Amino acid sequence: MNLYEYEAKRIFQDHGISVPPSVRITKPEELRKVHLGWPLTLKCQVLSGGRGKAGGIKFPKDLNEAEAIAKDLLAMTIGGSKTESLLVEPRLSIARELYMAVLLDRSAGCPVFIASAEGGVEIESSHNVIMMPIPHPYHDFVGRDLAKKLGLSGGLLTKVADVANKLYRLFESKDLDLAEINPLVITAGEDVIALDGKITVNDDSVNRQKYFQGWQEKHLSDLSPLEQRAKMADLNLVELEGNIGILCNGAGLTMATMDMVKAFGGEPGNFLDVGGGGDQKKTLTALEIVNDNPKVQVILLNILGGITACDEVAGALVQFMEKHPERTMVVRLRGNNQEKAEQMLAKSGLKLYPDLEDAVKEAVAKSKAKQPVGAKA
Amino acid sequence: MILVNKDTKVIVQGATGKMGSAHTKRMIDYGTKIVGGVTPGRGGSDIHGVPVFDTVAEAVEKTGATCSCIFVPPYLALDAGFEALAAGISLIVLITEGMPPNDTAKLVAAVKAKGAKLIGPNCPGIITPGESLIGILPGSIFKSGPIGMVSKSGTLTYEIGLALTDGGQGQSTCVGVGGDPVKGLEYPEVLTMFENDAQTEVIVLIGEIGGNAEEEAAEFIKKNIKKPVIAYIAGQTAPPGKRMGHAGAIVSGGKGTAASKVAAFEAAGVKVAMTPNEVAKKVAEARKTPAKA
Numbered sequence: 001m002n003l004y005e006y007e008a009k010r011i012f013q014d015h016g017i018s019v020p021p022s023v024r025i026t027k028p029e030e031l032r033k034v035h036l037g038w039p040l041t042l043k044c045q046v047l048s049g050g051r052g053k054a055g056g057i058k059f060p061k062d063l064n065e066a067e068a069i070a071k072d073l074l075a076m077t078i079g080g081s082k083t084e085s086l087l088v089e090p091r092l093s094i095a096r097e098l099y100m101a102v103l104l105d106r107s108a109g110c111p112v113f114i115a116s117a118e119g120g121v122e123i124e125s126s127h128n129v130i131m132m133p134i135p136h137p138y139h140d141f142v143g144r145d146l147a148k149k150l151g152l153s154g155g156l157l158t159k160v161a162d163v164a165n166k167l168y169r170l171f172e173s174k175d176l177d178l179a180e181i182n183p184l185v186i187t188a189g190e191d192v193i194a195l196d197g198k199i200t201v202n203d204d205s206v207n208r209q210k211y212f213q214g215w216q217e218k219h220l221s222d223l224s225p226l227e228q229r230a231k232m233a234d235l236n237l238v239e240l241e242g243n244i245g246i247l248c249n250g251a252g253l254t255m256a257t258m259d260m261v262k263a264f265g266g267e268p269g270n271f272l273d274v275g276g277g278g279d280q281k282k283t284l285t286a287l288e289i290v291n292d293n294p295k296v297q298v299i300l301l302n303i304l305g306g307i308t309a310c311d312e313v314a315g316a317l318v319q320f321m322e323k324h325p326e327r328t329m330v331v332r333l334r335g336n337n338q339e340k341a342e343q344m345l346a347k348s349g350l351k352l353y354p355d356l357e358d359a360v361k362e363a364v365a366k367s368k369a370k371q372p373v374g375a376k377a
Numbered sequence: 378m379i380l381v382n383k384d385t386k387v388i389v390q391g392a393t394g395k396m397g398s399a400h401t402k403r404m405i406d407y408g409t410k411i412v413g414g415v416t417p418g419r420g421g422s423d424i425h426g427v428p429v430f431d432t433v434a435e436a437v438e439k440t441g442a443t444c445s446c447i448f449v450p451p452y453l454a455l456d457a458g459f460e461a462l463a464a465g466i467s468l469i470v471l472i473t474e475g476m477p478p479n480d481t482a483k484l485v486a487a488v489k490a491k492g493a494k495l496i497g498p499n500c501p502g503i504i505t506p507g508e509s510l511i512g513i514l515p516g517s518i519f520k521s522g523p524i525g526m527v528s529k530s531g532t533l534t535y536e537i538g539l540a541l542t543d544g545g546q547g548q549s550t551c552v553g554v555g556g557d558p559v560k561g562l563e564y565p566e567v568l569t570m571f572e573n574d575a576q577t578e579v580i581v582l583i584g585e586i587g588g589n590a591e592e593e594a595a596e597f598i599k600k601n602i603k604k605p606v607i608a609y610i611a612g613q614t615a616p617p618g619k620r621m622g623h624a625g626a627i628v629s630g631g632k633g634t635a636a637s638k639v640a641a642f643e644a645a646g647v648k649v650a651m652t653p654n655e656v657a658k659k660v661a662e663a664r665k666t667p668a669k670a
Contacts, residue, residue, distance in 0.1 A: 104478050104479065104482065104558065104559065106558035106559055106588045106590075106625065107588070107589065107590075107593075109482060109485050109486075109559050110482045110485075110486065110559075111479065111482065136482070136483055136486060172479060175477055175479060177478070202477055202478060202479070204451060204475045204476065204477050204478070205477040205479070207452075208452050208477070236620075236621070236622040238615075238616065238619045238620075238621060240616065248532070249532055250530060250531045250532030250533060250622075251530065251556055251585070251621055251622025251623040251626055252528070252529065252530020252531065252532060252533030252534070252556065252583070252585055252611045252622075252623070253530065253531075253532035253533045253535075253536055253611075254621070254622060255533075255585060255586070255611035255612040255615060255621050255622070255626070256533050256536065256609075256611045256652075256653065258612075258614050258615070259611065259612070259613045259614050259651075259652075260652055262613075262614040263651060263652065268614065271615070271619075271621055271622070273621075273622035275474075275622075304532045304535050304536055304539075305515065334539075335515055335535070336515065356536060356653065357652065357654055
């Protein structure tokens with residue numbers, strides 16, 4: 001779950017990391033009550049990246065200009081994410097910018113600090129990036145080591161070390177995937193301030209973090225409506241451009257099925273993994289979600305039962321076909337309780353393909369068949 | 378065969394839960410030497426004919442188990458793993474899906490410090506066909522033979538296992554290492570075990586997009602593995618920036634693409650198959666050609 005900048009900064013502040021004074025607004029006229037001096041900084045609050053490049057940050061010189069700009073910014077959509085509000089801050093006098101983040105590194109198998117003495121830039125394109133594995137249990141000297149590696153000394157070394165220590169502790173206590181400050185600015189008066197922040201909460205951990213209870217629904221604006229529905233039903237959906245709706249159990253098999261559809265000349269319309277152990281109700285929800293994608297002409301259901309019981313899937317299929325008898329389906333079902341599933345489906349007239357390659361070829365052929373045109377009843 | 382055989386004594390942590398109970402029965406039916414279950418507060422009872430203990434320490438003391446299969450809910454998995462380690466379990470098979478990665482990182486570090494082995498989390502487990510099935514794999518798909526398999530995926534492992542078995546290529550051991558970004562056993566450790574295993578002739582590696590474990594495996598194979606390796610990479614048509622089900626399956630910042638993994642394998646002399654059936658074909662071809670000197 002990605003958080004908005006203002007939420008990330010509130011968390012930084014709660015953990016003792018300094019952020020600029022700010023006001024959050026949802027209407028341009030609210031700027032009249034803001035007294036942070038001029039010029040101001042107006043920043044779109046979106047869940048996607050690339051905000052600066054997209055023109056989502058502006059520095060108006062006076063109230064007239066600010067209100068006009070605020071109106072435009074509030075209407076912006078950046079990278080598929082609608083602007084939720086604007087964060088209004090004074091423009092700081094910056095002496096230096098750093099980059100600092102904590103994230104879980106899969107190669108190292110543990111959380112790491114990523115830091116750079118050049119902040120404000122895209123970290124991928126920076127050459128002086130420090131990567132430092134974080135030991136467990138954690139001690140404060142780790143932050144000092146990092147500040148030293150950044151080439152800092154004197155009062156700044158301890159101030160930046162303090163930010164690093166606080167950033168790691170909030171990363172751990174809040175179960176984050178990413179806690180990033182970019183840039184971490186050093187003002188003319190040697191104050192160390194998080195000018196921009198990004199926090200990604202680990203999706204598997206949200207339920208044990210009381211602080212984030214109920215947050216998920218309002219943090220889905222970077223997903224399509226169908227992807228949002230899937231997420232709330234605990235299903236993994238990625239929408240694609242083609243017309244074959246793919247529904248499988250297990251991420252690897254779903255990807256493999258998608259790849260095969262493409263390899264045999266078809267176009268996948270989505271990736272939908274119902275997960276292991278999907279029961280009848282969850283499978284039915286998944287079928288309805290794929291069915292509601294207007295681009296999808298053929299649904300290819302591929303279930304290889306390990307945990308998943310084929311009869312549960314068959315139950316969902318029978319229910320689905322009663323409701324949508326017109327839907328073109330290709331079904332591959334194999335595994336646990338397969339005979340029982342075959343008996344259940346025999347009445348519905350659905351042909352079952354035990355072999356995946358045959359099923360994929362059939363789905364591709366059906367997706368290319370001409371749809372009946374002008375068949376007015 | 379590697380890691381497990383018919384004599385491996387296994388306990389199940391979470392054996393009385395819905396999923397734990399169902400799979401304990403399936404494992405017993407398969408012939409796995411399940412010697413007990415562990416559920417705090419249920420000690421003294423039994424499940425599917427095996428005794429239930431309150432603690433792993435007691436279970437190990439009474440049964441001599443060396444392996445634990447864990448089915449507990451995600452937020453209890455770290456504690457369950459630490460309990461198994463403290464009791465002297467040397468192989469932990471952690472099936473649980475949705476374990477917080479920061480917890481996994483702590484468990485992986487503890488497992489390494491203790492010199493134990495962890496398979497998973499979020500994995501289907503391990504099977505040595507005809508000997509021992511530990512986890513949730515469908516036993517009927519796999520047959521004993523000379524192919525070693527290591528995979529990040531569950532159901533895709535069954536699909537490729539099916540293609541191999543149908544094609545007359547039985548398996549020595551199949552290890553599902555799981556699809557999480559941080560995990561216990563990684564490719565190089567499993568590849569080394571297959572390289573040193575007399576039964577294994579050909580190794581099948583099933584990977585997917587995201588991270589660089591496949592690129593590292595390719596490099597490792599080039600230097601250390603003489604047996605033929607056939608690779609398959611899922612997610613060749615996945616769009617960038619989207620998480621494809623598994624927490625680790627995401628192409629980000631142009632890294633972790635299928636193309637990069639395929640190129641790395643080909644450069645290391647590893648044949649890459651494009652469909653599950655092609656894996657079986659390439660395995661058959663590899664067995665006909667003489668092994669590398």
